[in-house]
Amino acid sequence: MxxxxxxxxxxxxxxxxxxxxxxxxxxxxxxxxxxxxxxxxxxxxxxxxxxxxxxxxxxxxxxxxxxxxxxxxxxxxxxxxxxxxxxxxxxxxxxxxxxxxxxxxxxxxxxxxxxxxxxxxxxxxxxxxxxxxxxxxxxxxxxxxxxxxxxxxxxxxxxxxxxxNVTDEEAVQKHMQYVEFDYTTSSDSSDSSNTTVSDDEKKQVKEKAAAFAEGAKTAEDFASYATEQGTEAKDATFDSDSVSPSKEVVKAADKLGEGELTGVVESDTACYVAKVTSLNDEAATETKKQSxxxxxxxxxxxxxxxxxxxxxxxxxxxxxxxxxxxxxxxxxxxxxxxxxxxxxxxxxx
Incomplete structure (x- = not known):
């Protein structure tokens, strides 16, 4: 203060x-x-x-x-x-x-x-x-x-x-766009509580994610493609220690080069498809540096x-x-x- x-x-x-x-x-x-x-x-x-x-x-x-x-x-x-x-x-x-x-x-x-x-x-x-x-x-x-x-x-x-001091290597933040396919659904439209989907429903979610990942390979713009498919691409900056949107997708994305896709990545609550859009997000890196x-x-x-x-x-x-x-x-x-x-x-x- x-x-x-x-x-x-x-x-x-x-x-x-x-x-x-x-x-x-x-x-x-x-x-x-x-x-x-x-x-x-x-x-x-x-x-x-x-x-x-x-x-x-x-x-x-x-x-x-x-x-x-x-x-x-x-x-x-x-x-x-x-x-x-x-x-x-x-x-x-x-x-x-x-x-x-x-x-x-x-x-x-x-x-x-x-x-x-x-x-x-x-x-x-x-x-x-x-x-x-x-x-x-x-x-x-x-x-x-x-x-x-x-x-x-x-x-x-x-x-x-x-x-x-903090070096660029210590602070560097990458950037990804990702789509999340959630394994949970609202249990009752009258409240916001969630319940885990059945195995069959989970299988359908994975298949949907796999289809999205396949189409994303040839899409010129990841976010636009997500919108066309009736979903939404979200943005995230990350490094190897990040845990959002999930540690699994961060681990997968951290191995990729700029412009590469993860394919379907599973976590306990969802599966993801992500695209690495930058290996050095300058604004996020500067913020991390100060932090x-x-x-x-x-x-x-x-x-x-x-x-x-x-x-x-x-x-x-x-x-x-x-x-x-x-x-x-x-x-x-x-x-x-x-x-x-x-x-x-x-x-x-």
């Missing part, structure tokens, strides 16, 4: 009623790395900001109103999983702030002004009662946004020193943080951190479509 967008998103977090909340001392320490400290108030506000993003944009996907009690992975609830990530974020933030001088990273006047303006906007937009629920004091809001800006600046500085570069930079960035964590004594006061409970306070983004300003709101339960 861009720095300005991030600050705007933080600017209007609001909270409504809260029940059953344990006491949280604003100045209690949650994370300490050397002389750098993250207080409970700062940790709570950062957690509530993240909570708002999930509850507003992903709640329906993750399980609705009771999403935080649903199982995520490894036997953890979504609350436990997200809070574990957030705690690691807070550790990283403390370390990044501690090492700012190593990279000559400083906040500019523009950074400070944006942070101050956003904190003032947040302060004006919310009642004292609501701010108290999310530890939204002006000091905490500024501190959270400051740590986030430092994090962004430090990441840029760290990856800038990483000696990583691989980001992956390598991220790996280096994490390596640096891991090294710092080994060198620095980091103390976590879990008793204080555990008092931040997502199930007792709901925080959601406020609809600001009429004003055009990105702000958040919340409601308790």
């Amino acid at each position: 861009k720095k300005r967008a991030l600050i705007l998103a933080l600017a209007g977090i609001m909270a409504a009623s809260l029940t059953g909340c344990g006491s949280l001392k604003d100045d209690a320490v949650v994370v300490k790395a050397g002389d750098e400290e993250i207080t409970a108030g700062v940790a709570n506000f950062y957690a509530r900001y993240t909570q708002a993003q999930y509850e507003t944009y992903f709640a329906s996907y993750f399980g609705g109103d009771d999403m935080w009690t649903k199982n995520a992975s490894d036997g953890k609830t979504y609350e436990e999983s997200i809070k574990e990530t957030l705690l690691d974020d807070l550790k990283n933030m403390a370390l990044l702030e501690k090492h700012m001088k190593d990279y000559d990273v400083k906040l500019t006047k523009a950074d400070k002004k944006a942070i101050n303006d956003a904190a003032e906007e947040f302060d004006k937009a919310n009642s004292q009662k609501k701010k108290d629920k999310v530890s939204g004091s002006e000091e905490n809001v500024k501190r959270v946004m400051t740590l986030m800006v430092i994090e962004q600046k430090m990441r840029s500085a760290i990856v800038a020193e990483a000696n990583v 691989l570069l980001t992956e390598k930079q991220d790996k280096y960035y994490k390596k640096v943080l891991k090294k710092w964590k080994k060198e620095e004594k980091i103390t976590v006061h879990k008793g204080t951190w555990n008092k931040i409970d997502f199930t007792k306070l709901s925080v959601k983004a406020k609809d600001t479509s009429t004003t055009g300003t990105s702000t958040d709101s919340a409601s308790g339960n």
Whole structure:
């Protein structure tokens, strides 16, 4: 997220009623790395900001109103999983702030002004009662946004020193056009559920694919031929590690030269006929290049943080951190479509 967008998103977090909340001392320490400290108030506000993003944009996907009690992975609830990530974020933030001088990273006047303006906007937009629920004091809001800006600046500085690059050979993406002959069919026209076809029906699908493959051998244009046959040619870029549209058709297409056809390729759910149209899709290759570069930079960035964590004594006061409970306070983004300003709101339960 861009720095300005991030600050705007933080600017209007609001909270409504809260029940059953344990006491949280604003100045209690949650994370300490050397002389750098993250207080409970700062940790709570950062957690509530993240909570708002999930509850507003992903709640329906993750399980609705009771999403935080649903199982995520490894036997953890979504609350436990997200809070574990957030705690690691807070550790990283403390370390990044501690090492700012190593990279000559400083906040500019523009950074400070944006942070101050956003904190003032947040302060004006919310009642004292609501701010108290999310530890939204002006000091905490500024501190959270400051740590986030430092994090962004430090990441840029760290990856800038990483000696990583991506070659054309690593990133090259081929292009294919393909037609898929699906082995499944709608079980009932009134719903979208699918059922596997019978062996006889599957045989018919294969025969149809084989007939299409034979005709495609002499067709001048693969896509036009597909349309003539009452089907549709789809496009896909790929390399040897791709799994879409299926790993089977990728494996077959990856062996071919430009302009060559695969013949009928079977998978568990469908069979395919594909034509390789390019051995180097320039646009897709450039996108892949940037993706691989980001992956390598991220790996280096994490390596640096891991090294710092080994060198620095980091103390976590879990008793204080555990008092931040997502199930007792709901925080959601406020609809600001009429004003055009990105702000958040919340409601308790």
